[in-house]
Amino acid sequence: MRALMLFFLFIVGLFSSLVVSAEQAFAQTKNISKPVQSRVINDSLVENLRCSTLSVDNIYKAIRADAFSEERNMPVTNWPFKSGLATIAGCWALSSTQRMVSYLARYNTVGAQAMSVRVPVILDMVRGNKLVENTRDNSNAPYDTRPASYSTFAVEGNTLKATNTYNGLWAEMRDGYDQWISGARVRRNFTDEIEANQANRFFRFGNLGMTFKSGERSVKANWATMAQLLKNLNGKRLTLMNLRVERTIQHVVMVKSYKKTKSNVYEFTVYDSNQPSRDVILYFDGTSGQFYSPSIVGGFVYQNASRPVGAFIVSEEERAPLEKAMLAHYKGQCR
CATH class of the missing domain: 1.20.5 (Single alpha-helices involved in coiled-coils or other helix-helix interfaces)
Structure with missing residues (x-):
């Protein structure tokens, strides 16, 4: 017991x-x-x-007040180039790339991988596509394309301009590299990727709606654009806008923020690839219901730069992959 x-x-x-x-x-x-x-x-x-x-x-709510400062605009000015029989410029591609850089660059950090690994990934994002071997029997092109994979990337300085040094990120992006696909050499660098990106955007059927008329849009259309634009910016969503001066003279910029004056005028702070060293102002007059951009249009129109312009929000669908990349990055940081 x-x-x-x-x-x-x-x-x-x-x-x-x-x-x-x-x-x-x-x-x-x-x-x-x-x-x-x-x-x-x-x-x-x-x-x-x-x-x-x-x-x-x-x-978005946690984005810093100085995250999109003008000193972090890409240190490159828009340029004209031949695409087929047409001469175009890279404003749409540069504005789109500036938005990508604004959200995905992490400044004052050190990249964990070699430049030879980092640069191809970034240039794919600049182009919007990665180049792969062409396996289609009915095409003689040396390569095919697939959508780019988006991710955050390190910038060792406080700006891209600060890395325009020997072996620096911006210098390496500008110099680029050779990609060999099916035995063919394809030169990849920032300039070539922007030109490819712009050509892909410029020759789209969906753009015709912005060329039917010349100059300003109706007051009703402008207020509808304003509603979407203010909603975007209040949520810190950088927004691309096409400014139509004339049917064949249009220019895409990236809108960062805004303020409303006592005189019922909205002042939008804008990245303009024609003058990237400083931000410029796009105006919306709440009384006339029209957009004005003399500091932007004056760079390429020498008469009546103060007349109203048509304003169209474009490329909203590009936001999703950037958001996915930001969320994936911070999930990794939170583990």
């Missing part, structure tokens, strides 16, 4: 120790995971981004 009692006490003691050990293990696990959930991220794009409430909307 005594032996049975001792055995019973042993079992009770063993069970109690197991329960205590399990509780301690659970407490330790809880203590390990809690700091991750309560982690707050600060970098060149966001401040006070909480891992516990991580979402695309909250990433």
